Amino acid sequence: MIKNILCLSLFVVFGFIVHGQLLESPNGKLKLNFKIEEENPYYALQYKGKTILKDSKLGFVLKPATSYFSGFKIENIQYSFANNTWTTVWGPNKQVADHYNEMLVHLIQNKTGWKLDVRFRLFDDGLGFRYEFPIQHELRHFTINNEMTSFNLGKDYKAFWIPADYDTNEFPVTTSRLTEISKQIDEVRKEPLAAKAPSATLAVQTPLMLKSQDGIYINIHEAALVNFPAMTLNLDEKNLILSSNLTPDKNGDRGFIQTGSVSPWRTVIISDDARDILASNLIVNLNEPSKIKDPSWIKPVKYIGVWWEYFTGGGSTWTYSDQQDIRIGETDYKTLQPNGRHGANTKHVKEYIDFAAANGFDAVLVEGWNEGWEDNQAYRKEHIYSFTKAYPDFDVKELQAYAKSKNVKIIMHHETTSSAVEYERQLKDAFKFMKDNGYDAVKTGYVGPIIPRSEYHDGQWMVNHYRYVTETAAQYQVMVNSHEAVRPTGLHRTYPNWIAQESARGTEFESFNGNKPDHTTILPFTRLIGGPMDYTPGIFEGDLSVYGNNKAKLSTTLTKQLALYITMYSPLQMAADLIENYKKYPDAFQFIKDVAVDWDSSYILEAEPGDYVTIARKAKNKNEWFVGGITDENPREATVDLSFLAKGQKFEAVIYKDGKNASWNHHPKDYEILHQQIKSNEKLKIKVAPGGGFAISIKPVK
Template sequence: MRKIIFILLCLLIVNTSVAQNLNSPDGNLTLTFRLNDNGTPSYKLLFKGKTVIDESKMGFTFNSLASFTEKFVITDTKFSTSDKVWQPVWGEQKDIRDNHNEMLVSLNQTSTNRKLNIRFRLFNDGLGFRYEFPVQENLRHFTIKEEATEFKLSGNHKAFWIPADYDTNEFPITISKLSEIADLIGKVRQEPLAAKAPAPGLAIQTPLMLKSDDGLYINIHEAALVNYPAMALNLDDKAFCLSAHLTPDKNGNKGYIQTGTVTPWRTVVVSDDARAILASKLILNLNEPCKLEDTSWIKPVKYIGVWWEYFTGGSSTWAYTDNPDIIIGQTDYSKLKCNGHHGANTAHVKEYIDFAAQNGFDAVLVEGWNEGWEDNWAYAKEHIYSFTKAYPDFDVKELHQYAASKGIKIIMHHETTSSAINYERQLNDAFRFMVDNGYNSVKTGYVGPIIPRSEYHDGQWMVNHYLYVAETAAKYKIMVDSHEAVRPTGLCRTYPNWLAQESARGTEFESFNGNKPDHTTILPFTRLMGGPMDYTPGIFQGDLSVYGKNKAKLSTTLVKQLALYVTMYSPLQMAADLPENYKRYSDAFQFIRDVAVDWDNSYILEAEPGDYITIARKAKGKNEWYIGGITDENAREAVIDLSFLPKGQKFHATIYADGKDAHWINNPQSYTIKTVTVTSTTKLKQRLAPSGGVAISIK
């Protein structure tokens, strides 16, 4: 009898160790999970019979514990399906469908009797999987040495990449074959940035966009990054295998974990149509539903600000004085003489408030309002700024009343110079100060190396910090726009007051010739896969030499700047240029005044990463549509199919187009505006100049 039971148990283990298959709802994607002869977990992903991810290993290595990569048996496999529609607080569309098939595999490591679960979700647009550590007797607290997850590719794909760096996401994007990255990465890493901590070895960042020779578009990233370090990717450029590279602290530890928790989802979005990559909502679907009971106070924002003037090379500065001998908490600014070019002064901010009110904007961002900017590059200092004390020439009460009388909000700015621990000490006082003075949104900044000094921007401690700021802000009904933070992973679904992030190379780099014409044709396929970006478009005066010292020139035409309001999705959109430039080009400025920041639906009309994007969107609750089309350094003809319009109706379309002689290098401000009648059967053909665009409003 005992022999029979033993044989049955052996058969059970063998049977539960065979390959497990999972198909997407439409049947185009197939996931295979299995254990190899050594009990190592692995998975494989096919799309329409083509290999997306070849057999790739899974698991972990721990500090001071046996490896969690082998000698597993499958103890249970559960399948389920889900098909539901949910409504985001704001977004690219009012309804999002979550349709997936799920497989939960329960594993037991026979050598240690430790348990590990792996949950797979297969959508029509890709795969998400995460590790789950159940509470168990033989494992409670542990430290991750590395995550062993692999993404073994089928060939030498074209890649759109930046180097893996623990402290910055602001490198320019390079396009190359995977095999060419090793020869290029050293030069790319020389880019001068405020803080850099290069990952050792050959490693690149996520979201990573790839295109295979057989026509597959593949995007690799993560979703729901909570209490865990951000993931970069090691590259084996001979086998074309990527593997997880978690951001460590400066002691080399990757993550401090306890059972009863889960990892972020590892995501693979795939299609043979580039438009489907941009349309994917897989990462949002893998995040938890909204945790805020009341979201009525969360509103998308279109804003201007005392900001770009600091970059143009004029005389405006963040600092009140030119005195470097400032000690926060001890220096009495009322006894100091203003330098005469402090931008955030009461009279100047009122000018911005007036302009915002006259042109239908919601808010005005003011940088440099608070004490401490004289010392803002002192990265080694823990206490630089006060977040409750304004400079003498910035009258908080008067500006609150003045802005309120005009129906305008002022956006608070909290630059921390990466002294995150000091920011946390002041956080509740800072948010109470905001509430008391009528502020409902804040732009946070993390320039420079992190304090605590043992941490990086993308490590577990800072991942928790950014979320703590968003959670705390929600308690005060404050919206957050975080700059220099870890790249987003869809947490804006769970915390919709976290409106946007920078976390990439934005418009400010244009002020020192830092972006290329193809930059914004790539970002929607890379950085924006995880969530909206505060890119700050709308620069009309692209030749900064007109201001004096700065000789930089923008890498776009004026019309391309208009189109970015549609192609670079964000519920937080800035008209970043100086008001006088909008007055000079008031007819083109009309598009920025009109364009929506929240949408009922979005239609990806044309897309090829690194080359061009054309997107149409329907404004939330209105019979208005806006279209943006952009191209790289090559001129092209966009074909704009208006079949998304209601049938049987006529509409007026105002087309903002590059002039015949427009060119981003020598004639960026050449444009034309015309109005035509269109219907759902109309197909517009529009020439885009080199690094040019087209912007269309339909009413």
């Protein structure tokens, strides 16, 4: 059911505005002021009487160097408000409130007659604004040289940041003052990654999480990134101003725009309580409703897969053969000598299907099933993989029938090594192949530099590519989980078959000793602000030296891995470890079997970026709750306020917690499982080990 209240009024202003126009949030705590000063547009923002953003610039520079930010006057202003409630296809909450006040400013340039509209929406928890480019005779097509949008902070905030890079989001998060970023960014950029294209300016990625010394939390990002390059943020350390840095192509162009279109929303989420940042629906509310009329085929998924074994150092490989001179379309794989280590073989996949069926999992991901993985120069070539031809030891039809008999799906994998042009050539054939063989979900990958070679992962061309893949997939009723793609901006509301993304530093980096204990206490405040992440938790054996040469150790305790199923929200959740490790710890594995992947409601109980997160969620259409809590490298005592439970009822809680000797670097598999009855008027106190966590499943007492 959708409730909607909408009011519209028109205020026409001719000439020159001196004191500006004021817009308040519905609760009155946020105030936005828009003004024209010396013919330049500015906005400013206050929260509870405190200045959050001083006068901040708006507009664009068009190529080659034409002002689309100065010489403006206000033509008219429209005010409106809305108070809606809409139902999600899937999400952390079944119902989402969408309540805002709006101001649409129509600008016109004095000399050129060019028009530019700026639409501001002020919610109780923040601001969204976008540019709208009216169709006009004098201006039809233009190229962006630079976006002038700024966020004039004026304070030296504590920042949780990664360097601006046009090809990757996989840097570790660094915590520092804004004024310390320039001293650290060069060292951070040395991180070895598959593709890097650093911004030439001092800049950081969004979502950017900030905290002031007086306890104000600010998150800056964007929403509804469509037909536009992704935005990073230039940093003026001296004046403490952030400004838009659009991803260019390799010719330096930052967007090819046609009037009649709009920019993405620039978003600022604000609170003096960190929990409100995690609870915000601002970004998803700024996206359009679902374009899929009947989304009944879109289902949240809990899965296992032939995946982690490739990272452990145990010898399993994506490749079928060790022969290198492979030519797609020419090489007959049946004539090649198998290497004997290929993980995606029929017998092995059946073992995963059996385990999935026995333990209530929906699907099995299989990487390395298709021809093309042998080419070790893949990054430089356009035609590497076939997305319709399987290796000789992977029997598509036999596995389809076997999985169906067990009521299990197989998740397709399409690694492109960033040859996006070739992927688009094969796309419809690939999805038809999936449809014909019973696959309804695909994990896409974009490792390496992009082809076309003039493009970056986060540029306008690739932004359109990711959406094209998702729209095409919907035609075949296929869900998409995209890896190495541009970071999400809430488009999963518009395309609910875009069920998850990676777009950040995930679990695979644990196999390189690449994550720190605070990593997953920061990601909910940064990467996850834009949408769900396929983080792939559930690793029980944290010491990878048991498999061979890999000396890596995880940065978490075992029970923190359980908690991630709650704190790292996704409707697509993987039990990422090897089958053998789940069999060793069946009592802990029970939580992964039990935990839901879709929710009626979510409650942020405790939160501080970089330190700790505790979240409770109610399973969708079930009388069951699950709680997860995590910490950084420091031990703490978590407080679980149970007031989210129904009053007057008794509940049975199963608590999975760190043992007395546990820590992320010593005895990470030391854990306890407790059973106790609880009520809504109680608070649980749980000790959390360094790098640790806890998970709770709750059901009513029968």
